[in-house]
Amino acid sequence: MPSADKNEQERQLDYPMGERVPQPGEALPMAGVDGLRWVRMQLPFALDHINLWALRDELDGRPGWTLVDCGITNETTRTQWEQVFATGLDGLPVLRLLVTHMHPDHIGLAHWLTRRWTSAEHECRMWISGTDFNAARIASQSTTGFGGEAAARFMASHGLSSPEAMDKIRQRSNYYSSMVPQVPERHRRLMDGDTVCTSIPGGTGPARWTALAGYGHAPEHISLHDAERGVLISGDMVLPRISTNVSVIDLEPEADPLALYLQSLARLRALPDETLVLPSHGRPFRGLRRRIDQLTAHHDERFAEVMRACRAAPQTAADLLPVLFRRPLDLHQTTFAMGESIAHLNALWHRGQLRRNRGADGVFRFSIA
Ligand SMILES: [Zn+2]
Numbered sequence: 001m002p003s004a005d006k007n008e009q010e011r012q013l014d015y016p017m018g019e020r021v022p023q024p025g026e027a028l029p030m031a032g033v034d035g036l037r038w039v040r041m042q043l044p045f046a047l048d049h050i051n052l053w054a055l056r057d058e059l060d061g062r063p064g065w066t067l068v069d070c071g072i073t074n075e076t077t078r079t080q081w082e083q084v085f086a087t088g089l090d091g092l093p094v095l096r097l098l099v100t101h102m103h104p105d106h107i108g109l110a111h112w113l114t115r116r117w118t119s120a121e122h123e124c125r126m127w128i129s130g131t132d133f134n135a136a137r138i139a140s141q142s143t144t145g146f147g148g149e150a151a152a153r154f155m156a157s158h159g160l161s162s163p164e165a166m167d168k169i170r171q172r173s174n175y176y177s178s179m180v181p182q183v184p185e186r187h188r189r190l191m192d193g194d195t196v197c198t199s200i201p202g203g204t205g206p207a208r209w210t211a212l213a214g215y216g217h218a219p220e221h222i223s224l225h226d227a228e229r230g231v232l233i234s235g236d237m238v239l240p241r242i243s244t245n246v247s248v249i250d251l252e253p254e255a256d257p258l259a260l261y262l263q264s265l266a267r268l269r270a271l272p273d274e275t276l277v278l279p280s281h282g283r284p285f286r287g288l289r290r291r292i293d294q295l296t297a298h299h300d301e302r303f304a305e306v307m308r309a310c311r312a313a314p315q316t317a318a319d320l321l322p323v324l325f326r327r328p329l330d331l332h333q334t335t336f337a338m339g340e341s342i343a344h345l346n347a348l349w350h351r352g353q354l355r356r357n358r359g360a361d362g363v364f365r366f367s368i369a
Contacts, residue, residue, distance in 0.1 A: 009294050013240055013287040016276065021283065025080045027054055027088025030284065033231055033276065035201050038284070039084055041071035043105055046333070047242070050105045051280050053233060054088070055198040055207070057095050062122060064095040066198055068224070068233055069280065072108035072179040081113070093117055098196065099128040100235035101218035102136035104179035106280070111182040127196070129213065130189045131220035137183045139176045147172025147335075154250035155335070158342050159316025159363050168331045190222045209233070212268070216246050216261025225271065233278045238268060238291055240282040243298055247339025248346055258347040262299065265292050299344075306344050307368070310354055314365035317341040 017038075022028040027037035035056030040049050053068040071077040085094070094117040099107050110126050117124035128136075152169040160166070190196075192213035197206040209224040214237040224233040236244050246261045273289045285291070302324055309315050309323050320341045321329065329337050345366050348354040355369040 010241055012290050012294075013285040015240075015283050015285050017284055025083030025087070027084050030278070033229060034204075035199055035207065036231070036278075037088065038278070039088070041077050041080060043072065044074075047281055049281065051278065051282075053278060054084075056201055057198045059095040060122070062093070062095060063199075064093040065089050066096050066098060066196075067094055067113065068098045069100055069106045069235075070097065070109035070113055072104050073112065073181055074179075077109060078112065081109070081116075093122075094124060095122065096124055097126045098190070098222075098224070099126055099132070100223065100233070100280070101129070101221040102132040102139065103218060103236070104176060106235070107132075107136050107183065108179050111184050114184045125186065125188050126184045127188045127190050129191070129220035129222050130187075132218055132222075133183070133187045133189070135219045136180065140180045140183050141177070147175040149173070150250045151335075154253060155318075155338055157253075157358075157362055157364055158338060159318030159365075160334075160338055161318070165331055165334060169335060192222075196224065214261075214264035214268070216257040216259075216264060217244050221264075223268070225275075230272060230274060231276045231278065232268075232271060232288065234268075234280070236280050237264060238277060238288065238295070239279045240277070240285045240291060242281065243295055245336055245340065246343050247336060248342040249339055254346065256343075256346050256350045258299065258343045259350065262296065265295060268292060302344055303348060306348060307353065310348075310367055314357070314367040315345075316363055316365055317345055320345070 016031060022038050022040045027039050030036045030038055037054040039052040039054060041052060042048060043050055050071055052071060055066045057064055057066040097110055097113055099110055114124045114126050147169055149170055152166050155169060190211050192211060194211040196209040196211060200207050207226050209226050212223045212225055214221045214223055217236050221235055221237055223235050223237050246257050248255050248257060269289055269292045271288060274286060275288045276284060276286055277288050278284050305323055306320060309320060317338055321337055324341055325337050349356055349366060352369055354366045356364050356366045358364050
């Protein structure tokens with residue numbers, strides 16, 4: 001999407017914190033949400049930061065904090081967490097960790113954080129969906145859709161042919177484990193509809209967060225909704241500036257994650273429009289329905305572009321990269337873009353609007369059904 005459109009779309013949202021974002025090592029109180037602080041960690045990618053949240057809490061009679069998400073495993077992030085612990089949390093301990101989903105920027109430091117805050121008297125537990133817990137444990141120990149031989153073969157079957165790109169994908173088999181070397185051995189399973197209570201300082205009773213499972217971006221992503229105060233910790237399901245990555249990977253070649261993602265968005269659209277959305281990337285905003293409508297329209301436009309191209313001639317996912325992404329892509333971006341291109345093709349194929357054929361070269365080509 002051209003950046004002018006993106007700026008125009010961003011202007012349609014309301015950012016209650018303005019340009020203010022937390023500095024490294026700062027836990028910034030969220031205006032209007034008592035007991036909730038905003039922490040931001042750097043990421044070494046084009047997407048250069050992640051938002052994390054600290055919620056005032058009390059567990060087993062012990063006052064402290066619940067953290068939502070962690071940042072990736074590296075020294076900078078650990079140092080900045082230590083700074084937050086020293087100055088940002090009123091001297092209180094971290095009691096538990098909620099992880100929205102298995103991606104490295106969200107779960108990376110979970111192992112370190114839960115150990116850091118486990119003592120003889122208290123076990124700091126990670127809460128996460130069962131699906132993402134298991135997916136993260138497997139991914140941290142083996143090659144998965146992020147790189148390696150199986151990923152390279154899968155990309156080749158969708159038309160990626162540059163030997164250089166193939167080599168790089170093959171070599172990236174430790175991509176996930178480099179950022180998530182370990183996952184906590186134990187977890188508490190979060191399921192759709194669960195209520196997670198945290199504290200509101202001042203004795204106005206607990207904050208009640210409802211876990212909302214969302215699909216298509218991660219195996220089973222959990223967002224947290226406080227209906228009473230009108231706050232949604234959206235994770236990666238709804239982001240204000242960029243569209244959420246929805247990819248097909250080699251572990252499930254025929255998957256239709258876009259259909260799942262769009263269904264999940266439709267469900268979130270039923271929440272009140274004035275909901276304060278706390279996203280994992282970008283700034284807290286209001287305008288949930290408008291943003292979901294923008295995202296839905298964005299995917300509809302892409303579906304139309306894919307259909308137009310397939311009407312002219314059969315297309316592979318690789319053929320569609322210049323149609324869907326009108327900018328040069330480096331290798332990291334190319335693998336994500338391939339995953340997204342396959343996601344659009346698979347969605348139209350599952351809807352019966354496209355059919356696919358596999359040529360003698362082993363490559364899938366999609367044409368009008
Ligand atoms: Zn994610």
